[in-house]
Amino acid sequence: MLFNSCMSTGYREYFPIYPNGRSFVKCPDSLTEQHQANIEKVFLYYNVSFKKDQNRIFYKGPIEEELLWNYTLKANDTTWLNTHF
Numbered sequence: 001m002l003f004n005s006c007m008s009t010g011y012r013e014y015f016p017i018y019p020n021g022r023s024f025v026k027c028p029d030s031l032t033e034q035h036q037a038n039i040e041k042v043f044l045y046y047n048v049s050f051k052k053d054q055n056r057i058f059y060k061g062p063i064e065e066e067l068l069w070n071y072t073l074k075a076n077d078t079t080w081l082n083t084h085f
Contacts, residue, residue: 012063013060014050014057014068015028016035016039016072031055035075036052039057039082041084042071043071045084045085048071055062
C-alpha cells in the first residue's frame with residue numbers, strides 16, 4: 001500500500017517525459033529497469049526525495065516539467081552518469 005501513502009504525502013509517480021511540440025508527454029513504456037536505476041542516481045545527485053514500490057518510482061513533488069525532462073535526459077545519458085558516479 002505504499003502507493004496510497006505516497007499520494008497522501010505529496011509523492012507523485014515518475015514517468016520519463018519528452019517534449020512534444022510546446023508540451024511534454026509521459027512515456028511509461030521507456031521506464032525500463034535500467035532507466036529506473038539511472039533515475040534513482042539522478043534523484044540522489046539532486047537530493048530529490050523518492051520512494052520505490054515494486055516497479056514504480058515516486059518523487060516528492062511537484063517538479064516542473066522542464067526539470068523532469070532534464071532529469072529524464074540525465075538518466076538516459078551514460079556520459080553524465082559515468083562522470084557523476
